[in-house]
Amino acid sequence: MNARPTVKERRYSPWVFVWTFLILCVLAGGQALILAEYARIDKLPLPFILGMTGYWVIVAAVMSAVTYRQIRRRVKPMEEFAEASRQVAAGDFSVWLEPRHLEGSRQWDSIDQMYADFNTMVEELGSVEMLKDDFVSNVSHEIKTPLSIIQSYAALLERPDLSEEQRIEYAHTVVVASKRLSTLVSNVLRLSRMEAAGAHAQVDDYDLARQLADVVLGMGDLFDAKGIEFDVDIEDRVLVHADAGMMEIVWSNVLSNALKFTPSGGRVSLTQTSDERSATVTVDDTGCGMTASEAMHAFDKFYQGDTSHASEGNGLGLAMTKRAVELCGGDIAIASEPGRGTTVTVRVPVAR
Template sequence: MSGTKKAEYRLRKKSGRFSIFILIFLVLVVMTTIQSLILGEYIDYTAISFSRVMFMHSYWVFAATVFTLLINYYNKRYYEKPVKILADGTKKVAGGDFSVFLKPLHRPDRLDYVDVMFLDFNKMVEELGSIETLKTDFVSNVSHEMKIPISIIKNYAEMLQKESLSEEKRAEYAVTVEEAATRLSDLVSNILKLNKLENQRIAPEMEIYDVCRQLCECAIRFEDLWEEKGIDLEVDIEDRAMINADANLMELVWNNLLSNAIKFTDAGGRVTICQASTEDSITVSISDTGCGMNHESMNHIFDKFYQGDTSHSMEGNGLGLALVQRVLHLMDGDIHVFSEEGKGSTFTVTMPAAEGVDGMGERQNSGE
């Protein structure tokens, strides 16, 4: 018999009513015997007729039967029935059905431990269902995101093999293949980073450093992009602001936010970097005059693979802001977004100020 069949057999097996009856009867007999020994000096049991003795034994059989039925009733109602409901629900969940809901047996004001167990089971199933949905969506999105650059690489690699192809076209196709390979490489890299962050396999190397200097260094890396699009970059930050964080991970935050701001800002637009300090926190805001977002997009902007503006889908993979949020969570930081459609977006990052360090500096203003 297989393990599954054995498990089902155990679920169907009835409780041992006869063994309970025998146990109760023996207890009653023992109690009667002890009582007889105690009262034996005062009562002459030899004078009791045989019919009376048989009647007494019949009485104890009846009493044992009543006790057995009562115990089985309460056992079935308060133990077997709830456990069977829970077992059936567990079996359905194990089979992939996450719509299972166990209704508590009592009213909300009379909940017992079984009811609480049912409610906890419902919460667990809800979480499992969410995780399963996320896993399915994640695999689907990863497959889709990988399929596009792989298809581009395959198609252009086939065209590069044509002998009649001009050198100009050959160079153009080679650049396209390189861009698709870079996109695929970035996707895999971001997935690995995100996986490590979510599973807390990245141990942040905390250090006290000047975030203002880091912001300037990150912005300079995008100089070619903003000049190519004719975007004005305005910077309003202090001379110095010290935070205690992992500089490499925070660099990922600024790079993603700046990249998105420039990507979603039309030619001739403006990107602004503002920074302010208090005794307890450092705030950095990166704003753009791009397409902005609606309320629905703002609710999902930090979800993996979510891209509110599909017109720029070829320029990213929807993992950047998910990475940003998880890095900031790891650094005890926070991020908020404010956006209006057609008017641009502002991402505000708040980080704890480094303790025991004067992070306040003179404000400097610059523009490009």
């Protein structure tokens, strides 16, 4: 994160007051000379009155011009800021306020800093708005697909000439699509709760080794059914400080991805180690792998790099996994190479 530049606290230069004082002194001196001249002739004729009136008209005009110029210089930035704020409130996030001084210079003041902070805020709001639009678009698309399948096959089921075999096949397709839709809605709601402002994990000390063993036992048959060698190497006992419910989602999602992208005859290994600071879980597979670009976006919501498996998920699993790990105070990393497989590494803090 970049350090904030030094901001000049005093907005009004002392030279404004110095020059104002000097101008008034000069004007007062002019009045004194006029009075001295009339005092010399010992009378105050009409020209004196007219002269003094004209003099103070000039004084008022000069002071009004100086005051207007000074006030205008200080009000104009506020007017620009107000207009920019109105544009942002109307949904225009292309607004940009140009600071009047170079950042980091001695002239950089509070107005310049306000402009810079405003620009940063608008950029962030624009990014959030774009992400929101993308999220809504992606959710709509993901919901539309299973709904279309359900509607189409439900209409086919109404046909009286269907054989029992066809009816069972179509009903199974409807069930699969409805399960996919249910999973999508559940994941969207779960991810929304995780990303909500103020979201926090219910962290506590628990045995990670026992949790991993339970997950492995629950998924072992799936690996066997697909003909994938599943190697497991975990410690007998390791206490971590995390949310057990969230971390169970993490292991389930990571292993499900390994199962999905590893072909029959491949291998998946789960290794767990620990030190005095953290417990590390590594899931390594010999699946199709990802390119560097795909790996970089693997944790993005709705991202699906391998389109051949697009129908098997909704692109929310790893996004939810990353958020869960972060809420538990851990970190997650992914390394992959096309044709050689993927390695996912998760670290969570151990109990103190």
